Amino acid sequence: MAEKRxxxxxxIELLQGTLDMLILQTLQWGPQHGYGxxxxxxxxxxxxLQVDTGSLYPALxxxxxxxxxxxxxxxxxxxxxxKYYRLTATGKKQLTRERSKWSQLSDAIAxxxxxEER
Amino acid sequence: xSFWRRKKREAELDxxxxxxxxxxxxxxxxxxxxxxxAEHAARREFGNTSLVKEVTRDIWGWRWLSDIGNDAxxxxxxxxxxxxxxxxxxxxxxxxxxxxxxxxxxxxxxxxNPYPYANSDRMVHLVVxxxxxNRRFVNLNGPQLQQLRQASSVESVAxxxxxxxxxxxxxxxxxxxxxxxxxxxxxxxGVPMLLGRGLLPSDGPDGQDPENVAVLGYRFWQRHYNGxxxxxxxKIQLVHKNYEIVGVVRPRFTWGDGEVYLPLKLTADPVRTxxxxxxxxxxxxxxxxxxEFQSLLEQFAKQTPSHFPExxxxxxxxxxxxxxxxIGGTLFLLLSAVALLLLIGCGNVSILLLARATGRQHEMxxxxxxxxxxxxxxxxxxxxxxxxxFTGAAIGVAxxxxxxxxxxxxxxxxxxxxxxxxxINLPVxxxxxxxxxxxxxxxxxxxxxxxARPDVAQVMQSTTRKMTTGLHGRxxxxxxxxSQIALTLLLLAAAGVAMQGFVxxxxxxxxxxxxxxxxxxxxxxxxxxxxxxARGAFFNQLLKRVSAMPEVVAAGLSTNATPPNNGWEQxxxxxxxxSSEEQRARINFVSPxxxxxxxxxxxxxxxxxxxxxxxxxxxxxxxxxxxxxxxxSGDAIGSELRVPQLKGxxxxxxxxxxxxxxxxxxxxxxxxxxxxxxxxxxPGLYVPYTIMMPVFTQILVRTQVPxxxxxxxxxxxxxxxxxDQQAERDVRDLDGWITTQPEWEQGHLVATxxxxxxxxxLALAATGLYSVISYTVAxxxxxxxxxxxxxxxxxxxxxxxxxxxxxxxxxxxxxxxLLTITLNRLxxxxxxxxxxxxxxxxxxxxxxxATSGLSCLIPARRASSVDPIVALRYE
Numbered sequence: 004m005a006e007k008r009x010x011x012x013x014x015i016e017l018l019q020g021t022l023d024m025l026i027l028q029t030l031q032w033g034p035q036h037g038y039g040x041x042x043x044x045x046x047x048x049x050x051x052l053q054v055d056t057g058s059l060y061p062a063l064x065x066x067x068x069x070x071x072x073x074x075x076x077x078x079x080x081x082x083x084x085x086k087y088y089r090l091t092a093t094g095k096k097q098l099t100r101e102r103s104k105w106s107q108l109s110d111a112i113a114x115x116x117x118x119e120e121r
Numbered sequence: 122x123s124f125w126r127r128k129k130r131e132a133e134l135d136x137x138x139x140x141x142x143x144x145x146x147x148x149x150x151x152x153x154x155x156x157x158x159a160e161h162a163a164r165r166e167f168g169n170t171s172l173v174k175e176v177t178r179d180i181w182g183w184r185w186l187s188d189i190g191n192d193a194x195x196x197x198x199x200x201x202x203x204x205x206x207x208x209x210x211x212x213x214x215x216x217x218x219x220x221x222x223x224x225x226x227x228x229x230x231x232x233x234n235p236y237p238y239a240n241s242d243r244m245v246h247l248v249v250x251x252x253x254x255n256r257r258f259v260n261l262n263g264p265q266l267q268q269l270r271q272a273s274s275v276e277s278v279a280x281x282x283x284x285x286x287x288x289x290x291x292x293x294x295x296x297x298x299x300x301x302x303x304x305x306x307x308x309x310x311g312v313p314m315l316l317g318r319g320l321l322p323s324d325g326p327d328g329q330d331p332e333n334v335a336v337l338g339y340r341f342w343q344r345h346y347n348g349x350x351x352x353x354x355x356k357i358q359l360v361h362k363n364y365e366i367v368g369v370v371r372p373r374f375t376w377g378d379g380e381v382y383l384p385l386k387l388t389a390d391p392v393r394t395x396x397x398x399x400x401x402x403x404x405x406x407x408x409x410x411x412x413e414f415q416s417l418l419e420q421f422a423k424q425t426p427s428h429f430p431e432x433x434x435x436x437x438x439x440x441x442x443x444x445x446x447x448i449g450g451t452l453f454l455l456l457s458a459v460a461l462l463l464l465i466g467c468g469n470v471s472i473l474l475l476a477r478a479t480g481r482q483h484e485m486x487x488x489x490x491x492x493x494x495x496x497x498x499x500x501x502x503x504x505x506x507x508x509x510x511f512t513g514a515a516i517g518v519a520x521x522x523x524x525x526x527x528x529x530x531x532x533x534x535x536x537x538x539x540x541x542x543x544x545i546n547l548p549v550x551x552x553x554x555x556x557x558x559x560x561x562x563x564x565x566x567x568x569x570x571x572x573a574r575p576d577v578a579q580v581m582q583s584t585t586r587k588m589t590t591g592l593h594g595r596x597x598x599x600x601x602x603x604s605q606i607a608l609t610l611l612l613l614a615a616a617g618v619a620m621q622g623f624v625x626x627x628x629x630x631x632x633x634x635x636x637x638x639x640x641x642x643x644x645x646x647x648x649x650x651x652x653x654x655a656r657g658a659f660f661n662q663l664l665k666r667v668s669a670m671p672e673v674v675a676a677g678l679s680t681n682a683t684p685p686n687n688g689w690e691q692x693x694x695x696x697x698x699x700s701s702e703e704q705r706a707r708i709n710f711v712s713p714x715x716x717x718x719x720x721x722x723x724x725x726x727x728x729x730x731x732x733x734x735x736x737x738x739x740x741x742x743x744x745x746x747x748x749x750x751x752x753x754s755g756d757a758i759g760s761e762l763r764v765p766q767l768k769g770x771x772x773x774x775x776x777x778x779x780x781x782x783x784x785x786x787x788x789x790x791x792x793x794x795x796x797x798x799x800x801x802x803x804p805g806l807y808v809p810y811t812i813m814m815p816v817f818t819q820i821l822v823r824t825q826v827p828x829x830x831x832x833x834x835x836x837x838x839x840x841x842x843x844x845d846q847q848a849e850r851d852v853r854d855l856d857g858w859i860t861t862q863p864e865w866e867q868g869h870l871v872a873t874x875x876x877x878x879x880x881x882x883l884a885l886a887a888t889g890l891y892s893v894i895s896y897t898v899a900x901x902x903x904x905x906x907x908x909x910x911x912x913x914x915x916x917x918x919x920x921x922x923x924x925x926x927x928x929x930x931x932x933x934x935x936x937x938x939l940l941t942i943t944l945n946r947l948x949x950x951x952x953x954x955x956x957x958x959x960x961x962x963x964x965x966x967x968x969x970x971a972t973s974g975l976s977c978l979i980p981a982r983r984a985s986s987v988d989p990i991v992a993l994r995y996e
Contacts, residue, residue, distance in 0.1 A: 038141040042148075056141070057173045060134075064180040081147060085140045086133070
C-alpha cells in the first residue's frame with residue numbers, strides 16, 4: 004500500500020494539453036502504435052510520466068479526427084496486427100506550434116519561480 | 122454516419138485495445154514473468170477496458186446517438202409496462218393532433234396555396250362596387266379589352282366567356298360547361314398539361330374564325346371518356362359542331378369550372394362581352410392599378426352604360442380575396458377550436474405524466490444516486506414524452522386523413538377555390554411533425570423538470586413507495602384540471618351557440634313552400650331564339666309542355682327568381698316621388714303560376730294573366746317589404762314605378778319595347794326570402810318574364826312525388842321541343858337550393874364540427890379529471906384506511922374525494938365563463954347570426970358539472986369501499 008502511494012507521488016500529472024504534444028513528438032521519430040507510444044513516453048521521461056490508457060486512446064482518436072495524425076493497420080515486429088499512427092504534414096506544423104508555446108510557457112513559469120536567476 | 126461504419130469502428134477499437142494488451146503482456150513475458158501473471162498485470166495496468174472504450178467513443182461524437190437509442194429502448198419499455206396510461210395519453214394526443222392537422226390542411230389548401238397558376242399572386246379580376254356597395258364583375262367588349270391590354274400596370278390580359286353547350290349526336294343532349302378562352306390564355310395560366318397541348322395563339326388568330334379544337338377539363342374527361350389515355354386526336358360534337366380534342370388539363374386546373382375549353386373569337390361587336398383576366402406587372406400596387414383602371418373604366422362606361430352601374434369604384438380583386446372574406450373567418454374559428462382541443466389533450470398527458478412522475482420518484486432517485494446526471498434524466502423523460510407525441514401524431518395523421526374528406530364535403534361549395542388541393546400533403550405533414558415536437562416539449566417539460574431533481578435522501582429513506590403528492594404537485598394538478606375545464610366550457614359554449622344559430626336558420630320562416638318542387642335550369646345556346654317573339658314562344662312552349670305532364674301539379678317560369686336568394690337588384694323610381702339612390706328593389710322575371718307553385722300568398726290585387734304575359738304587359742307585383750317601404754298608407758295598387766336600367770341588349774337580353782318605362786302595380790304578395798336565409802327579405806318586384814328574356818331561364822316544377830324522380834321525363838319534354846336543348850346537369854329541388862346556400866353550408870360545417878370537437882373536449886377533460894382523482898385515491902388509500910379505522914363513514918370518504926375535485930372544477934367553470942363572455946364578441950362575428958344567451962351558458966355549465974361528477978364518482982366509490990384492514994396491510 005505504502006509502496007503504491009509512493010509511486011503515485013513520484014508520478015507527475017500531465018498538464019492539460021501536453022499529452023497531445025508528447026504524442027506528436029513521439030511520432031516525429033516514426034510511426035508507432037498506441038502501446039509503443041505509451042512505452043516511449045514512459046521511457047523517455049525516466050519512468051516519471053505514466054500515460055493513462057483512458058487518456059491516451061481518446062487523445063489518439065481526437066488527433067486523428069483533427070487530421071494531425073493518420074492511422075493504418077500493420078503487422079508489428081512480433082507478428083501482432085496493430086494500428087500504427089503517423090504524423091501528417093499539418094501534424095508537424097501543429098507540433099512546431101505547440102513546442103514554441105511550451106518553451107514560452109516554461110520560460111514564463113521559470114521566470115516566476117526563480118526571479119533571481121534572471 | 123451510418124450504422125455499419127459505426128459498427129466497423131467499434132470492432133477496430135476493440136482490436137486496437139486487444140493488441141495493446143497483448144503487446145504489454147508479451148513484453149512482460151519476455152522479461153521472464155509467468156504468462157498468466159503477465160496478462161493479469163497488463164490488464165491491471167491498462168485499467169477499465171470498457172471505460173477506455175466509452176471515453177474513446179465519446180471522441181467520435183456519436184455518443185448522443187447511442188444515448189438516444191438507449192433512451193428510446195428504455196422509454197418503450199416504460200410505456201409498454203403501463204398500457205393504460207400509454208393508450209390514454211396517445212389517444213388524447215392523436216385526437217388533438219388529428220383534428221388540428223385536418224383543419225390545417227384545409228387552411229393550407231384554401232388560404233396558403235390555393236392556385237396552381239404561375240404568379241397567381243399577381244392575377245386579378247376587375248371588380249366594381251356601386252354606390253350601394255354591391256360588388257359586380259366587369260365584362261368588356263372586344264375593343265375595350267384591346268384597350269385594356271395597353272394599360273401600363275398590366276403585364277398580360279387574357280379573357281374568357283362561358284356558355285352551356287350540349288353534346289349532340291347522341292341520345293339526350295348532355296349539358297357541358299364550355300369556357301371560351303383567348304388564345305393567349307394557356308400562356309397566361311402557365312400550367313403544364315396532363316395530355317396533349319393547351320390552346321395556342323395559332324388556334325385563334327385575331328380577326329379570324331378560330332380553329333375547331335377543344336381542351337378537356339379533367340373531371341369531364343374522367344366522367345365522359347372514363348379517363349381514356351388516347352383521347353387526344355379524337356372528336357367531340359358540341360351543338361352540331363365537331364371539335365378536335367387537342368389536350369386534357371391537369372386535375373387542379375379548374376378555371377371557371379370548365380368542362381371543355383375552346384378558343385374564343387374576339388369581335389368588334391359592342392354588345393358581345395368577355396370576362397377579362399389580368400396579371401399586374403411586378404411591383405405595381407393594387408391602389409396604383411385601381412387609379413389607372415378607374416379612369417379607363419369610366420371611359421368604357423360611357424361607351425356601354427348598361428354594362429356598368431351608374432356610379433362605381435374600381436376595386437381589383439386577387440383570385441382568393443373573395444374566398445378569404447367568405448370562409449377565412451370560419452377556418453380560423455375552426456383552427457382555434459382544434460387548437461383548444463389540442464391544448465386539452467396536452468393537459469391530459471401532462472396530468473398523466475405528472476401522476477406517473479410521482480410514482481417514479483424512487484426510480485429517479487436511484488438513478489440519480491448511482492450517478493446519472495440531471496440533464497441525462499431530463500433527456501430520458503423528454504424522449505419518453507416525444508415518443509408519446511410522435512406516436513400520437515402518427516395516429517392523428519391517419520385520423521386527419523378521414524376527417525379532411527368529411528370537411529371537404531361540407532365546405533360551402535362556392536366559398537373556396539376549386540383549384541385547391543386539400544389533402545394531407547408534405548407541408549401538412551411537416552406541420553404535424555412540428556406539432557408533435559412542440560406538444561411533446563410542452564407537456565413533457567414540466568413533469569420532466571420536476572422529477573429530474575429528486576430529493577434522493579428523502580425518497581430513499583421513506584419506507585414506502587407510495588407517497589402523497591407534495592403541495593406543489595397538487596397545485597399543478599388542480600391548475601391543469603381547472604384550465605382543461607375552462608377551455609372545454611369555452612368550446613361547449615361555442616358549439617352551443619353555433620348549433621343554436623344553425624337550428625334557428627333551419628326553422629326560419631321562408632315565406633314560400635320549398636317541398637316537392639324543383640328548379641330546372643335551361644341555358645339557351647348562342648345564336649338561337651334571337652328575337653323577342655321567338656324566345657318568348659320557346660319559353661311559353663317549354664312551360665306548356667311541362668305543365669301538361671301528368672305527374673306535374675303546377676309549373677312556373679322563374680328566369681332569375683328561384684329562392685331563397687333571387688332577383689336582380691336595381692334602382693327603382695316611383696311615380697310622384699323624388700328618385701333616390703337608396704330606393705332599390707330585387708326584380709324577378711316570372712310567369713303567373715310562379716306564385717301558385719311556390720305557394721306565395723297574394724295579399725292584395727291580382728296577378729297578370731296569360732295573355733298579358735304573352736304580350737309583355739308592363740304590370741308588376743310588389744312584395745310586402747316594398748309595399749311597407751314605399752306605400753306605408755296602403756295605396757300601392759294603381760301606382761306606377763320604373764327601373765331605369767331595365768333595357769334589353771339583343772341578341773342576349775331580349776326586352777319588350779319600352780321596358781325601362783313605367784309599370785303599373787296590380788298587386789301585393791307576401792314576403793318570401795330573397796336575400797338568403799339570415800338577412801331580412803329585401804324589397805322585391807315581380808314582372809312578367811316576357812319583359813326581359815336573357816339566354817337562360819328556369820322552370821319551377823311542383824310534383825306529387827319527390828320532384829327529382831320526374832327529371833328525366835322533364836328533360837324528354839324539352840328535347841321534344843328542341844332536340845339540341847339540354848337542361849342543366851346539376852338540377853336540385855328547392856330544399857337542395859336551401860342546403861347549398863353558403864350560410865347554410867357554413868352554419869352546418871361550423872355547428873357539426875364544433876359539436877364534434879366539443880364532445881371530444883368533454884371526453885378528454887373527463888378522462889383527465891378521472892385520472893387525477895383515481896391517482897389521488899390510490900395514493901391516499903392508506904390515509905383513507907386509517908380514517909375509516911378511526912371511525913369515518915363511507916359518506917365522509919366519498920365527500921372528501923369530491924371536495925378535492927370540487928375546487929378545481931369550480932375554478933375552471935368560473936374561468937371558462939369569464940373567458941366565454943370575453944370572447945363572445947369575436948365568436949358572434951364569425952358564427953354568423955348567433956349570440957350567446959344565458960340558457961346556453963347554464964346548460965353548458967350543468968353538462969360540465971354533471972360530467973365532472975360522473976368522472977369523480979367511480980374513483981370516489983372505490984375509495985369509500987376500501988377495507989381499512991386491507992388498506993393498512995397493503996403498506
